[in-house]
Amino acid sequence: MQAALKIASTVFTPEINFDPKQDIFSVIGRSYPENVAEFYKPVFEWLKIFLNESKHIKQNIHVYFEVDYLNSTTLKLYYELAKQFKDFNEDAEFARITWTWKLESSMDENMIENIKTIKSASNFEIEVQFEDEAES
Amino acid sequence: MAIPLKDIVSFHQSMQSEDLVLVYEGEFNQEVTKSVLAMTERNFDSEGLDSGVKKKAYNIMVEVLQNICKHQFVDSEIQKNAIFLVGENEEDVFITSGNLIKNHAIAALTEKINLINSKDKEGLKELFKQLRLNSTISDVGGAGLGFVDMARKSENKIEFQFDEINADVSYFILLCRITKTTN
Numbered sequence: 001m002q003a004a005l006k007i008a009s010t011v012f013t014p015e016i017n018f019d020p021k022q023d024i025f026s027v028i029g030r031s032y033p034e035n036v037a038e039f040y041k042p043v044f045e046w047l048k049i050f051l052n053e054s055k056h057i058k059q060n061i062h063v064y065f066e067v068d069y070l071n072s073t074t075l076k077l078y079y080e081l082a083k084q085f086k087d088f089n090e091d092a093e094f095a096r097i098t099w100t101w102k103l104e105s106s107m108d109e110n111m112i113e114n115i116k117t118i119k120s121a122s123n124f125e126i127e128v129q130f131e132d133e134a135e136s
Numbered sequence: 137m138a139i140p141l142k143d144i145v146s147f148h149q150s151m152q153s154e155d156l157v158l159v160y161e162g163e164f165n166q167e168v169t170k171s172v173l174a175m176t177e178r179n180f181d182s183e184g185l186d187s188g189v190k191k192k193a194y195n196i197m198v199e200v201l202q203n204i205c206k207h208q209f210v211d212s213e214i215q216k217n218a219i220f221l222v223g224e225n226e227e228d229v230f231i232t233s234g235n236l237i238k239n240h241a242i243a244a245l246t247e248k249i250n251l252i253n254s255k256d257k258e259g260l261k262e263l264f265k266q267l268r269l270n271s272t273i274s275d276v277g278g279a280g281l282g283f284v285d286m287a288r289k290s291e292n293k294i295e296f297q298f299d300e301i302n303a304d305v306s307y308f309i310l311l312c313r314i315t316k317t318t319n
Contacts, residue, residue: 011170012166034206037273068191069194069195071195071198072281072282072285076268079268110285111191
């Protein structure tokens with residue numbers, strides 16, 4: 001099994017915790033690195049290997065995002081991420097990725113709209129969970 | 137209120153009579169961006185600014201500051217630094233920046249912002265989608281989506297101006313306005 005990928009959060013970048021052993025795949029924090037491509041490069045590289053290895057494994061992968069601030073370039077990369085997940089779901093024999101976004105209900109409508117667009121553009125099941133609902 | 141965009145100094149002075157939150161002038165980098173964002177956010181929190189407005193302002197500030205970081209350049213003959221201002225009055229939160237720009241870049245930038253300003257909410261959404269699909273992430277890590285994102289978050293037209301300094305260089309002034317009461 002692939003070793004975990006853990007990146008601590010900074011003011012500009014989210015905490016990344018992809019740990020297959022613990023069954024945790026989370027991105028939590030804010031995302032507006034100065035160079036988005038550079039920051040996410042190891043994440044995409046890790047995922048490429050992991051998703052390739054996981055194709056024949058009978059286990060669902062649950063990805064959890066809690067990113068309240070993100071810049072426009074991050075958003076573009078998240079669309080690419082959605083595409084990779086979609087491709088995985090189409091190719092994989094048994095496994096399936098599910099993706100949950102936790103949003104604050106006070107979040108700006110553009111952000112919510114963006115996430116809904118990721119959902120429709122990728123034809124991917126993304127569960128959008130609002131904080132208030134999650135707590136009730 | 138008429139904003140005298142023509143002169144960033146007089147703009148600054150006129151904003152001092154308003155609730156000016158922050159002015160920074162000098163070199164911009166990721167550390168400065170971090171400090172400016174942290175200070176402004178604290179200020180917004182202490183003023184009890186609506187969290188929706190705060191988030192929009194914060195996002196626009198990020199795009200504006202990172203734009204300056206990516207595109208700023210120093211011209212040893214022109215003693216003019218980049219500047220970043222955040223202001224707030226009863227109606228609006230303003231985010232303003234000024235930085236040097238090469239004159240050859242003005243036409244394309246003007247065209248880009250005019251296109252953005254010609255769009256309504258739905259048009260901006262569509263434009264954002266087109267750019268997202270067609271853009272590539274550049275060497276400096278941007279995808280050219282920043283201005284569209286600013287316009288979408290601000291829900292007002294982007295105000296901008298170029299003050300020519302010499303044959304090669306101008307000063308680019310940008311203003312984004314977030315209206316506090318949406319009704």
